Amino acid sequence: MRPPEPHPRRSRLAGLAVATTLALGAMAGGTPASARDIEISFGGHAKYRFHATTVPSSSFLRDFTDSPTLDQSLEVRTNLDVVRGPWKLDAAYQLTGLTGDTLAFSRDLPAELQAFYPRYPQDDGRFLNLTYVIHDKGRWAAVQRLDRLSLGFASAKVVLRAGRQALSWGNGLVYSAMDILNPFDPAAIDKEYKTGDDMLYAQYLRSNGDDIQAVAALRRDPASGAVRANVCSFALKYHAIADNGEADILLAHHFGDDLAGVGGNLGLGGAVWRADLVATRTARRTVLTGVTSLSYSWVLGGKNVNGLVEYFFNGYGQPGRDYAPASLAANPELTARFVRGELFTLGRHYLAGSAMVELHPLFQVTPTIFTNLSDGSLLLQVATRNDLKENLALLGAFSAPLGAEGTEYGGIDSGVPGRPLSTGPSLFLQLGLYF
Numbered sequence: 001m002r003p004p005e006p007h008p009r010r011s012r013l014a015g016l017a018v019a020t021t022l023a024l025g026a027m028a029g030g031t032p033a034s035a036r037d038i039e040i041s042f043g044g045h046a047k048y049r050f051h052a053t054t055v056p057s058s059s060f061l062r063d064f065t066d067s068p069t070l071d072q073s074l075e076v077r078t079n080l081d082v083v084r085g086p087w088k089l090d091a092a093y094q095l096t097g098l099t100g101d102t103l104a105f106s107r108d109l110p111a112e113l114q115a116f117y118p119r120y121p122q123d124d125g126r127f128l129n130l131t132y133v134i135h136d137k138g139r140w141a142a143v144q145r146l147d148r149l150s151l152g153f154a155s156a157k158v159v160l161r162a163g164r165q166a167l168s169w170g171n172g173l174v175y176s177a178m179d180i181l182n183p184f185d186p187a188a189i190d191k192e193y194k195t196g197d198d199m200l201y202a203q204y205l206r207s208n209g210d211d212i213q214a215v216a217a218l219r220r221d222p223a224s225g226a227v228r229a230n231v232c233s234f235a236l237k238y239h240a241i242a243d244n245g246e247a248d249i250l251l252a253h254h255f256g257d258d259l260a261g262v263g264g265n266l267g268l269g270g271a272v273w274r275a276d277l278v279a280t281r282t283a284r285r286t287v288l289t290g291v292t293s294l295s296y297s298w299v300l301g302g303k304n305v306n307g308l309v310e311y312f313f314n315g316y317g318q319p320g321r322d323y324a325p326a327s328l329a330a331n332p333e334l335t336a337r338f339v340r341g342e343l344f345t346l347g348r349h350y351l352a353g354s355a356m357v358e359l360h361p362l363f364q365v366t367p368t369i370f371t372n373l374s375d376g377s378l379l380l381q382v383a384t385r386n387d388l389k390e391n392l393a394l395l396g397a398f399s400a401p402l403g404a405e406g407t408e409y410g411g412i413d414s415g416v417p418g419r420p421l422s423t424g425p426s427l428f429l430q431l432g433l434y435f
Contacts, residue, residue, distance in 0.1 A: 037084055044078035044092075047190070047432045053102075054424035058405075060414035061421065064105040068426075071100030077147070077193070086155055090165065092148035092196075096120060099140035112325070113421075116338070121145065125231060127198035127218040128164065147196045159203040166194040167201065167215060169237060169250065171263045171274035172291040174352040174370075175312035175345075178261045178276040180233065180254055181217060185344045186352065186370060189383055189397045189428055195341075199233075209241040230256035250278070255340075257282050271296040280315075282333055287315040304358040309351070317348035321375035323412035346408050349373035362387040370409075377403025377410045395430040 150163030170178030235252035263276030293310035403410025411422025
């Protein structure tokens with residue numbers, strides 16, 4: 001009898017275990033003396049999250065769930081670094097379990113809305129499929145994945161890495177214009193790790209402190225499974241250092257579009273000014289996105305305070321407050337980037353203000369206001385961080401969207417008269433144990 005074919009996701013994870021073992025063997029050189037030269041560091045965390053969100057009685061979401069929605073998750077992440085001379089192997093494994101109302105009702109939403117409620121990272125379009133869904137039915141799901149798996153080489157002037165890794169570019173502190181690979185949601189509370197992508201990375205360090213970075217993020221067409229240039233990203237960035245600031249020049253071909261960007265930061269007295277401007281040539285037009293901010297640190301009443309004000313222009317956004325389903329469908333450049341996790345805003349003009357107050361060396365409070373200047377709606381968020389012990393941290397956040405019906409934060413048009421796609425105040429708690 002012919003043995004059953006292995007599950008494709010299982011077989012790829014197993015193959016990666018073999019590849020990791022071979023890489024470790026190659027780095028060790030096969031001799032005890034070489035093995036003693038290997039430096040191994042292992043750590044990670046376990047994070048429990050609780051999220052409660054109220055849903056107004058008039059919301060379209062009340063057709064699918066009660067209020068409040070209650071969601072919980074437990075994530076375990078292990079990080080392994082193996083270094084031998086100039087070589088480094090970086091691997092990170094994640095095991096996540098989720099349960100709750102949002103997980104359940106998101107399955108029943110119309111297909112065009114499900115993409116706006118992702119349950120967990122997936123690898124459908126990535127070059128390597130390193131995610132295995134253990135269970136995803138009803139009110140709970142469990143998934144395991146490799147979020148990092150890369151082999152790197154570093155000398156005095158050259159850095160090379162291949163595999164799943166993360167990369168952050170740009171000068172935006174809240175919003176992102178130049179950070180095109182898996183940027184964070186501006187309203188995210190936990191920004192400890194970016195989701196990894198499969199890429200080839202190279203950096204050349206010049207003697208004057210400047211550097212040149214090149215990256216090729218390889219992806220597959222979800223429909224055919226083939227690697228195609230129109231879903232990959234190829235980018236080249238020059239980073240220059242001056243006496244009182246830094247500058248960046250970016251050229252890229254990203255998901256079939258050509259883009260060019262400039263940015264940098266400059267010290268102004270005790271403050272820092274940052275800015276990025278990116279022009280993207282799509283199939284239909286040239287689109288500008290930009291971000292600029294001013295940050296400053298001071299002492300108030302014996303407490304350290306870090307404040308910032310940031311303006312973001314989203315050239316892909318809808319003008320005014322026109323977020324009707326038909327209007328969004330007529331703007332595929334915006335919706336595609338929203339679904340890909342590159343954009344998190346539907347409008348064009350945004351202003352964010354934030355101040356991190358260190359009430360105690362182990363306790364911080366950060367109130368933030370995200371304002372859609374085009375429709376007048378805003379999101380008020382108060383986040384806290386409490387380091388309970390050296391290896392135990394508690395994050396918390398209260399968020400309240402404010403705005404009239406039809407606005408981005410007040411609730412956009414769902415297509416059903418009088419039933420906006422809206423949510424109310426929410427509470428987020430996360431307890432993280434590090435090892």
